[in-house]
Amino acid sequence: MLQISVSFLRNLLLPSLGLLAGSLVPAIAQSVPHTALLAGNHIPTYRTDSTSQPLTKTALAAVWRRNHAFLDNAAARPAGAARNWADSTAAVPRHRLPLLLGGIGASYGGLYYALGQSWYTGEKARFRWFDDSREWKQLDKAGHFWGAFHESRGTIDMLRWAGVADNKAILYGSLAGFLIQSPIEYFDGRDPDYGASATDLAANFLGSAGVLAQELAWREVRIMPKISFRLTPYAQRRPNVLGSTFPERLLKDYNGQTYWLCTDVGAFLPAESRWPRWLQPALGYGGQQLVYNDPDASRLAGLRPYRQYYLSLDVDLRRIPTRSKTLRRVFYALSIFHLPAPALELNNRRGLVLHGLYW
Secondary structure, three states, X not given: OOOHHHHHHHHHHHHHHHHHHHHHHHHHHHOOOHHHHHOOOOOOEEEOOOOEEXXXXXXXXXXHHHOOOOHHHHOOXXXXXXXXXXXXXXXXXOOHHHHHHHHHHHHHHHHHHHHHHHOOOOOOOOOOEOOOOXXXXXXXXXXXXXXXHHHHHHHHHHHHHOOOOHHHHHHHHHHHHHHHHOHHHHHHHHOOOOOEOHHHHHHHHHHHHHHHHHHXXXXXXXXXXXXXXXXXXXXXXXXXXXXOOHHHHHHHOHHHEEEEEEEOHHHHOOXXXXXXXXXXXXXXXXXXXXXXXXXXXXHHOOOOOEEEEEEEEEEOHHHOOOOOHHHHHHHHHHOOEOOOEEEEEEEOOOEEEEEEEEO
């Protein structure tokens, strides 16, 4: 069985940290003074896809200005234009890749050490599988997909920033989401109260594959999964499972979670189209009355869990024009969330429901 607190915490925390790292690593690297790289008799050697060559101090300064983080140019791309990463990573400071790999390794090890010390502290059992595919109206699977997708997306962009050749960045980065989340199933499989979930692994794989397919097809992400959350009264009925405080309810209450697929329509239109790329249609999925996994327990409590489908709009913060590098990085990190907007809901209890503002 899936442990709710562990499941959603890892799905929310890991991609959030990954996207935060994707926005902060370039800032950390840029904090290295230019003079530190240009001073002295040693001229640093910079990588290209196939050669390494020394640069003069004047050329190096020009390269530094031209090859800032990928985030600096993301919002300025014309509508419908894919990124030419081969050009933008023609010359990259050599310290970026070791800095990135060291940060990823330290974060990965630290997170799994924390999980081992906090949640998986009890007795270990023989590894076993458990079928939880019918629980929580599959919202936990949506969380796995969402988490793996953004972990892969963030890793691809960070590898590009570090100067890794584009095809390699896509291949290695797309594996990240699956590799980051999947070891959790081993710990669940050894826990006597739970078990490894094959459908969790499948959702992890599909999330990573979703990024891989788009990057290979378009060299950018045009269909983005996002999440939104609101407080619901159901947590009060079972606070030990759904949470008693706001942070706990954010992590545990599936009734308040809605998962979205937002489409960059402007990327599919001709370059002369006036459709604003920051405005995107969004399809959402959620559920209500999710208090018990057992149908008999839900029936005795007067509950009938049901699904919800939404049609709404979303604002892609990455497309908001701004000259502030800090804002670009903040917008990039927040791009995993769906912003409040009017929405049309469809469910089998009340039919069509119009929300003036839904989150």
